Amino acid sequence: MQEGRPGRFRWCRSPQDGDSLVAITFYNYLTRRKEEFVPLHDPFVGMYVCGPTVYDLPHLGHAKTYVAFDTIVRYLRHRGYKVLYVQNITDVGHLTDELAGEGEDKIIARARLRQVHPMQLAETYTREYFRAMDALGVLRPDISPRAAGHIPEIIALVQKLIEKGHAYESNGSVYFDVSTFPEYGKLSHREVNAASEEESRVAQEEKRHPADFAIWKRAEPEHILQWPSPWGMGFPGWHIECSAMANKYLGATVDIHGGGIENIFPHNEDEIAQSEAANDAPYVRYWLLTGSLKIGGQKMSKSLGNFVTIEQALENHSAEALRFYLLQAHYASPIDFSWDPERKVSPSIEEAQRGLDRLYGALRAADEWLQGAPPAAEGEASADAQALEARRAESHAEFYEAMDDDCNTPRAIAVLFTLAAAINRFATGAVPAAGTDRAIVQAARDELCVLAGVLGLLEQGAVQESAATDLDAVIEKIIAWRQDARQRKEFALSDRIRDDLRDVGILLEDHPGGKTTWKRAR
């Protein structure tokens, strides 16, 4: 498989060694084709993902979308790219009926029900969002800009669009003039008129064309979130915030723009129109959109009673099993999640947990084998170990091949299972260790950990082990310092070190001849 491409995978052991990277391909929603990924300023990658509207607890749909982009970011970084990952927090301007461009601000509506300030509600759910993402092993974005914190940038962008003739003020609101942007609809393949039936009569009166959309809205006096603008008091539309913040932090052209497929229209489409009309540059090079999550074949919604928050899903399941479940589907594919509301249990996650247990089982089997195996020896490895080594090398190649192919995590996970099965077969067989068997088992175990770690999996085992190793090394150092103190006959200090370690559960034992050993208190 690696024939003719020597050194292809060498970089992933040492990404700084100057090896050129083999291309990653992504399915680009803009061209509806798989394309080789070439960032504008290699190796730097600017990535923008539409973040949550923080008016309620994060749900399984959020888990699916953000685990997917977390995995893509992790993989790009693993491949040596320097990714700047920006994901906004929508805390103003997202209306209850976004398709019609009207309704009430979702955050204000919910805040009124709860009788709290809208910004208090947004803060509460921003924290809840990060808490849930942390549990799922989703690394925090590099920048999490809030819309309400970027009103000057938004107003400047609206002004620019007016100056360039792409937007017009009408009765205190500002609309984007769709007729000035002939490429409108190029991402979602929607006809310009498609939204017109949804339009309200009031909006029609203010707009020149039914498909025009609001980028700045006039605020009624009682509207809580409003700011002064050249067009009077108002607040931004939802779509304009992403254009303004992507532009501020990533420049006119973003390498990767991500989001859920459900926001392709009007949200993403409008982002393109605003940004390209303002900057006269392509807004996004690669559009990556995640498939939707359904529950029992239906759209998840409060009214259907099938709305599952991440918190609920984790009541009876581990976060790692949920992450593993989500990654077993390709990010662009839809998922049909199973949920038993009575027992608050998901057969889908239960199944994933069993798979995860198999991977951890292989790590344990390898560790046990290594503990019982004789020390490293010279000479030829056994035939079984050679077979394991061949499997490891193949798994390594297959894993990167799968991930390079549009981040195909289901295929990558299948590779992990194959490697785990090979480790299990070897470690639980009764073959006596020969030659370099030990090094081979260690390498296979480490390979499984590293590859799974790229997906944000099996980190539990790896982290615990490295934490234990670090602590052991620290204790050995402290014992060495204590030995020095004893040699200088500073017995008060050496006794204090012994007593302090005992207080934290580390028991020192001094042996005749001056040697000191230690153990953990039970």
Ligand SMILES: [Zn+2]
């Ligand atoms: Zn957005």
